[in-house]
Amino acid sequence: MATLTKAAVIGGGVIGGGWIARFAQNGLDVAVYDPDPQAEAKFGRLMENAAHAFGRLIDGARPRLGAIRFVSSLAEAVAGAEIVQESAPERLDLKQRILAEIDAHAPPEAIVASSTSGLLPSELQATMTRPERLVVAHPFNPVYLIPLVELVGGARTAPATIERARAFYAALGMKPIHIRKEIEAFVGDRLLEALWREALWLVQDDIATVEEIDEVIRYSFGLRWAQMGLFQIYRIAGGEAGMRHFMAQFGPCLQWPWTKLTDVPELTEALIDKISHQSDAQAAGLSIRRLERIRDDNLVAILKALEKEDWGAGALLKAYRAGLAGAPAATPAEPLRLHAAEVPEDWLDYNGHITEHRYLQVLGDATDAVLAHLGLDAAYLASGRSFFTVETHIRHLGEGHRGDRLGVESRVLSADAKRLHLFHAIRRERDGALLATGEHMLLHVDTKAGRAVATEGAMAERIAALAAAHAGLPAPDGAGRRVGERG
Template identity: 70%
Template sequence: MTDIRKVTVVGGGVIGGGWVARFLQNGIDVDVYDPDPEAERKLGGLLDNARRAFARLIEGPKPAPGRLRFRASLEEALAGADFVQESAPERLDLKQRLFAQIDALAPPHVLVASSTSGLLPTELQAPMAHPERLLVAHPFNPVYLVPLVELVGGQKTALQAVERARAFYASLGMKPIVIAKEIDAFVGDRLLEALWREALWLVKDGIATVEEIDDVIRYSFGLRWAQMGLFQVYRIAGGEAGMRHFMAQFGPCLQWPWTKLTDVPELTDELVDTIAEQSDAQARGLSIRELERIRDDNLVSIMRSLARSQKGAGWGAGELLNAYEARLRGGEGDTKAEPLRLHRASVSPDWIDYNGHMTEFRYLQVLGDATDAVLFKLGLDKDYVAGGHSFYTVESHIRHLGQAREGDVLAVETQVLAADAKRLKLFHTISNETTGTVVATGEHLLLHVDAASGRAAPAGEAMAARLEALARDHGALAVPAAAGRRVGEPV
């Protein structure tokens, strides 16, 4: 984690609001300056959706949210700031005036990042007395979920500033990519612009509607791009011969007059009306906030699925999500004489059965994830498993004591009942975080095993010491009354 604890966000629109949500959900205090009198109201709905999405995305412990304050002036907002994120409208003159003001008000060590989607940082930093601290940090919407941020330095940007920003954004669960050279629109938007130009021609020429074009993307290469990007997808398309074969086979096609990428259709009133009307029809009456929630739910599902791929190691955005959750778990549950509080879960719509309650196997999923959090705390990670050892669950006893419904946040407390070099016995209590009602308990016996033989084996010295220390610490706690119960035993 970095030493940045308070961020000033200048501009609270869609992108600025996304940054506010990303910072708050990582426990960072945020002061917002936006002259729009409706800014606080508009941001409220976005933050509601962001909180909902983050609760579903991160299944383990989460930081306490940061504090949000709206400020009437730029000077008030900058007081005590460790970092500035500018997200004002895309006008060079406006941004230059803002950066000159920020430069005069904020101490020289405070980094200043612009969310611009295409303006060059060298032009943005021109009026600043301390241009070495300014860089572009271009995110993608929704900022609170999509992890990529493009970092671009200007001619006078210090390399140290870029590295500090890279470390900061990485600590937020993002994927910072440092762009090697300044270029208009950077990398992501240049790729999007190429597709967007071609799509506008297809609509203008009456070849496809906006919904049909979106369907082509989301039912085909969009699925591949989500987890492998462009070049790796084409590498696979080359078969066993790989990329060289693909380039040899399809390279000549680039000379064919298929596309109109060098030409842009005029955005006449007729074309704008056509696109707007088709887009309205495509939305089928759903509001922007409703569409945001659908988009967010889908993004969460994709990233969580990627996190569970490759035998739990994750792939692409899923691998990044696993690393982020591991960092969030790292500092939890260190109080010795208290149960561990390592896992929280939000009940999502796909967890609900025909009765409107959380379906039975999801209880086991929550308990299993809580067990995994304990094992991670003990040091069972990819390297440990690669070394040939792991833990296997050999017995489980679940008591269903209450109902969980969509939107509930479930918190798990874990007590170690016993542990030695071969055995670990855990007792989990799942509670509704809002009401405190106990929803379920789970008692589990795990064995430390040699993965090659699949048989119980003593843990190594370091792991055995951690097991025994945790059992010793929890020995001071009262044994739960339900521990050791058999199935069907009277309450």
């Protein structure tokens, strides 16, 4: 979790709203100022998507949700803030005016970060009394899911500001990259601009439609880029001889007249109409909000798949999740609260309620969270030890619906050298309603020998300590029941 606790966001549009969501989901209290009278209503819709995505991405221990409040002035927003994220429209004069006002009212030690996608930080800090605390922190949409943030300092930015910003954004589960020279549009957008220019020419010259271009990207090199980038992929393409062979073989192609990157098509009304009509056809009636939800769900799936491989953005997610799990989730004598989930559309049955196998999924994930809390990690599994569930009893007590936020309370009913007896209660967070309980018996096993064995060392000690702490709790209702038992 981020060590800072209080943030201000100036500008609550798409990027500013994404920052608000990422900050709040990481436990920061956020004060927001945006002169648009509809800003709070628009943000509410964005926050729904962000909460849904974050709930699917981080399904174990999570920080508390930070408080979000919209205020009536910039000065009120930045009062007491430890970091101020400026996300105003891309106009130099407007940003300079806003940054000067932030500088005048924010605490002297606060980091001032601009979300600009192209303006030079040296120009942005020109009107500031304390220019040394200004850093560009350029994210990518959706900010609450995409981990990259480009950090760029201006001529008068203090090196300590860059380091403080790097540590802060890393604690949010992001990947801060320090761009050492300030250039227009930085690195990410410069690369995107090259592809965008070429794509515009392909549409202009009727070589491909917008949908066909998107299909080329998402069915080919987009898949490679998502997990290995550009240069490492080309290194592989060079075979055993690596990058040097690739450059020698394909470098001459750069001189061929394939590209129009040195030019850009005129954005005439005819070209704009062509692109707009093709884009409408590609969307096939899906709303922007629905497309955002599809995008977010796909990004979560990709990130979690990479997490299993401990690679790229997935390795970053794994480290972030481990940091969250390492934070104290509950006092030892209280039930553990290690797992939460939000109910998506595909969890519902024909009655519009959570289907029964999804309750088992939530309970299984809660069991995994308890085991991780006890120390079951990749190293433990590699040693040939694990836990197998041998018996489960589920009670379905309430109805969960799409969008419900579920929290699980977990406790140890009993434990001995080879057995771990767990009980989970699934509650709806907004009203505390008990929706289901799960009782599970697990055996500690030697996975190579295929038999139950005693726990040893730190694992045995942690299980014994947790079982002893939970032994003093009142027996949970429903524990030990058989199927069909009355009363």
